[in-house]
Amino acid sequence: MEKNLFELPQGFRVAACSSGIKKSGKLDLALICSDQPASCAGVFTTNKVVAAPVVVTAPRVRNGECQAILVNSGNANACTGEAGLVDALRSGELTAQALGIATELVAVSSTGVIGATLPMACFEKHIPLLAESLNCGPIDAVATAIMTTDAFPKKSARMITLGNREVRILGVAKGAGMIHPDMATMLAFVLTDAAIPAELLDQSLRQAVNGSFNRITVDRDTSTNDMVLLLASGAAENAPFASDSPDAETFNQALREILLDLAKMIVRDGEGATKLVRIQVDGASSEEDALLAARSIATSALVKTAFFGEDANWGRIIAAAGYSGAEVEPDRVSIRFDNVPMVAAGLGLGPEQEILASEVLKRAEFTVTVDLGLGSGCAYYYTSDLSYDYVRINADYRT
Amino acid sequence: MEKNLFELPQGFRVAACSSGIKKSGKLDLALICSDQPASCAGVFTTNKVVAAPVVVTAPRVRNGECQAILVNSGNANACTGEAGLVDALRSGELTAQALGIATELVAVSSTGVIGATLPMACFEKHIPLLAESLNCGPIDAVATAIMTTDAFPKKSARMITLGNREVRILGVAKGAGMIHPDMATMLAFVLTDAAIPAELLDQSLRQAVNGSFNRITVDRDTSTNDMVLLLASGAAENAPFASDSPDAETFNQALREILLDLAKMIVRDGEGATKLVRIQVDGASSEEDALLAARSIATSALVKTAFFGEDANWGRIIAAAGYSGAEVEPDRVSIRFDNVPMVAAGLGLGPEQEILASEVLKRAEFTVTVDLGLGSGCAYYYTSDLSYDYVRINADYRT
Numbered sequence: 001m002e003k004n005l006f007e008l009p010q011g012f013r014v015a016a017c018s019s020g021i022k023k024s025g026k027l028d029l030a031l032i033c034s035d036q037p038a039s040c041a042g043v044f045t046t047n048k049v050v051a052a053p054v055v056v057t058a059p060r061v062r063n064g065e066c067q068a069i070l071v072n073s074g075n076a077n078a079c080t081g082e083a084g085l086v087d088a089l090r091s092g093e094l095t096a097q098a099l100g101i102a103t104e105l106v107a108v109s110s111t112g113v114i115g116a117t118l119p120m121a122c123f124e125k126h127i128p129l130l131a132e133s134l135n136c137g138p139i140d141a142v143a144t145a146i147m148t149t150d151a152f153p154k155k156s157a158r159m160i161t162l163g164n165r166e167v168r169i170l171g172v173a174k175g176a177g178m179i180h181p182d183m184a185t186m187l188a189f190v191l192t193d194a195a196i197p198a199e200l201l202d203q204s205l206r207q208a209v210n211g212s213f214n215r216i217t218v219d220r221d222t223s224t225n226d227m228v229l230l231l232a233s234g235a236a237e238n239a240p241f242a243s244d245s246p247d248a249e250t251f252n253q254a255l256r257e258i259l260l261d262l263a264k265m266i267v268r269d270g271e272g273a274t275k276l277v278r279i280q281v282d283g284a285s286s287e288e289d290a291l292l293a294a295r296s297i298a299t300s301a302l303v304k305t306a307f308f309g310e311d312a313n314w315g316r317i318i319a320a321a322g323y324s325g326a327e328v329e330p331d332r333v334s335i336r337f338d339n340v341p342m343v344a345a346g347l348g349l350g351p352e353q354e355i356l357a358s359e360v361l362k363r364a365e366f367t368v369t370v371d372l373g374l375g376s377g378c379a380y381y382y383t384s385d386l387s388y389d390y391v392r393i394n395a396d397y398r399t
Numbered sequence: 400m401e402k403n404l405f406e407l408p409q410g411f412r413v414a415a416c417s418s419g420i421k422k423s424g425k426l427d428l429a430l431i432c433s434d435q436p437a438s439c440a441g442v443f444t445t446n447k448v449v450a451a452p453v454v455v456t457a458p459r460v461r462n463g464e465c466q467a468i469l470v471n472s473g474n475a476n477a478c479t480g481e482a483g484l485v486d487a488l489r490s491g492e493l494t495a496q497a498l499g500i501a502t503e504l505v506a507v508s509s510t511g512v513i514g515a516t517l518p519m520a521c522f523e524k525h526i527p528l529l530a531e532s533l534n535c536g537p538i539d540a541v542a543t544a545i546m547t548t549d550a551f552p553k554k555s556a557r558m559i560t561l562g563n564r565e566v567r568i569l570g571v572a573k574g575a576g577m578i579h580p581d582m583a584t585m586l587a588f589v590l591t592d593a594a595i596p597a598e599l600l601d602q603s604l605r606q607a608v609n610g611s612f613n614r615i616t617v618d619r620d621t622s623t624n625d626m627v628l629l630l631a632s633g634a635a636e637n638a639p640f641a642s643d644s645p646d647a648e649t650f651n652q653a654l655r656e657i658l659l660d661l662a663k664m665i666v667r668d669g670e671g672a673t674k675l676v677r678i679q680v681d682g683a684s685s686e687e688d689a690l691l692a693a694r695s696i697a698t699s700a701l702v703k704t705a706f707f708g709e710d711a712n713w714g715r716i717i718a719a720a721g722y723s724g725a726e727v728e729p730d731r732v733s734i735r736f737d738n739v740p741m742v743a744a745g746l747g748l749g750p751e752q753e754i755l756a757s758e759v760l761k762r763a764e765f766t767v768t769v770d771l772g773l774g775s776g777c778a779y780y781y782t783s784d785l786s787y788d789y790v791r792i793n794a795d796y797r798t
Contacts, residue, residue: 049721322448
């Protein structure tokens with residue numbers, strides 16, 4: 001029998017339901033549970049306005065152990081004051097009671113409307129039912145239950161070998177724009193049956209997030225609820241490995257790929273996005289400079305509207321590098337769209353190249369490479385175009 | 400006879416023409432000339448990709464003396480390499496020859512398409528004609544000749560008394576978005592007949608720019624050609640005054656008002672803008688924090704689309720303050736739209752207030768006041784909404 005890549009890693013069970021938080025009757029509440037306390041790591045929003053579930057979950061995850069994740073969509077429980085904190089704590093308690101585990105082992109997570117309190121009756125009724133219906137997957141119902149304005153559910157998986165053990169890593173994510181109307185947030189939950197201590201898990205997760213979720217932009221807005229959790233059940237029973245071992249590199253590589261897959265899906269599903277564009281900056285004075293320039297180009301409204309218009313407007317790209325704070329010497333800059341050179345030594349290469357570049361811009365995915373010609377610093381960023389639909393989606397009344 | 404506020408300050412003459420740079424046949428070349436060398440000050444783009452006219456003009460202005468400004472629209476002479484530098488120098492020479500003054504006393508300025516070299520034949524032919532047609536105003540033809548995608552010419556003036564002398568200050572500006580398709584740039588030229596040494600002029604200009612052009616945002620993009628020049632002919636023959644004198648304060652106040660007038664006109668004329676919104680942040684821990692929060696709110700694509708949708712979406716505003724880098728304690732934040740309170744102690748004040756706030760959002764101009772409740776730091780920023788038309792204008796092909 002062929003193995004299913006997306007099978008749930010060993011030691012986990014999941015369930016999802018429609019609890020009534022979303023008026024539409026769509027899936028809106030999910031539970032992920034490990035048979036034993038899993039080692040865990042988490043990365044949380046850097047916004048100083050932090051939603052209640054992040055306030056509750058972050059310190060618990062820092063302890064390095066987690067056994068259950070309760071996540072709802074349709075309501076972010078953000079800007080809800082003390083009442084919101086009480087609700088987040090209560091939903092954790094309900095989960096712990098239903099599963100017969102310690103409250104400190106429960107992570108809670110929310111995404112949806114800002115400023116409205118959670119409809120706790122939905123939680124009181126449905127958490128026990130979810131606990132009873134826990135199953136071995138597939139994870140698709142969970143991936144769907146965490147969606148807000150997402151156009152499609154997002155999952156990615158890898159199978160690797162650690163020692164002589166087969167290990168699964170499976171991730172789901174939601175997000176379509178850093179914040180939607182009031183539908184806040186990027187969430188990602190990654191499960192693995194690898195046996196890895198929490199400290200190593202934390203290192204791996206931070207590296208992987210830095211190369212993925214921290215390298216995408218839809219609209220520069222950072223939500224109050226962003227959360228990435230990584231749980232390792234240990235059920236694959238691989239031998240322990242050190243942080244500098246080949247096994248660690250195998251695991252890290254797979255985790256990076258999964259998070260980058262998910263991150264690119266979020267950009268592709270960006271509000272109103274019609275294109276996924278990789279901004280690659282090479283030849284910067286330093287890696288920091290490369291990142292500054294890449295981020296500046298990737299977030300420029302003028303660059304993003306030009307992508308939407310399929311206009312190979314290199315003047316905007318060079319200007320965005322110029323105000324990024326990175327060292328830039330215009331007469332050393334070269335730019336290409338996929339393999340089509342557009343600019344060399346700071347000067348446009350003429351109308352024939354523009355015609356070739358316009359063909360590249362018609363693609364759904366392409367790479368803009370900007371070589372600053374100064375050093376060896378490299379960085380990338382993924383971005384979407386800025387379309388009428390972005391404005392339409394975000395200008396709509398909340399009601 | 401009633402005095403005309405917009406009369407040209409004494410000691411200046413101006414001229415404008417259609418030189419053929421713009422294919423449309425619209426005004427595209429202007430000359431501003433002082434009878435005697437004027438004291439001067441300038442502020443230039445901070446973009447590291449700097450257009451040739453800025454490279455030529457900035458060091459000349461730093462000498463503190465200027466007698467003529469030659470400005471063209473339709474072509475930015477940016478990203479044009481050495482050829483562009485030669486052209487900028489040559490257009491200055493042509494101006495100096497036509498006027499019989501030293502080349503170092505000529506400022507050159509350009510705005511328009513990036514990456515194309517200047518059509519020098521237009522300059523060779525029309526600069527001598529402009530010099531012959533210099534006149535005492537009005538300044539309107541100059542204000543029109545510097546327009547690119549601007550919907551209307553922009554001028555502002557004040558009359559003040561320094562000692563017992565009547566003094567005029569008159570400014571023109573162009574800009575509609577920090578950069579347009581390839582129509583780069585914000586330009587402003589301010590003329591006064593006050594007698595003021597260059598050092599004082601420089602102080603006054605920097606303060607005034609900081610409170611005006613540095614407090615507006617249409618799309619965060621900083622152009623390669625931005626330039627603000629202030630020339631003082633001295634023809635009003637007021638007595639000299641010190642930088643801490645009442646006369647200095649009178650002058651500074653008038654200059655601030657003129658630049659803020661012009662800056663607000665640029666936002667009102669922002670690409671696709673339908674609203675002019677003042678973001679006022681009070682109660683920050685410091686002035687720096689207030690500015691960080693105000694800028695973050697003013698530049699958020701989600702906040703700007705909500706303004707376009709006339710949606711009093713305070714969740715986005717509080718989130719944008721939260722990720723600004725400023726100190727923010729959510730439960731101390733209050734927000735109001737003009738005089739309508741929306742948020743107190745970090746919590747929404749309910750649907751009745753939302754209805755009242757929606758009325759405010761229908762106005763063409765309003766103020767959003769965010770009080771962080773932490774200290775006495777204050778700052779403001781002017782912004783526009785983000786509309787379909789912004790996308791349409793910027794996604795259009797350049798051709």
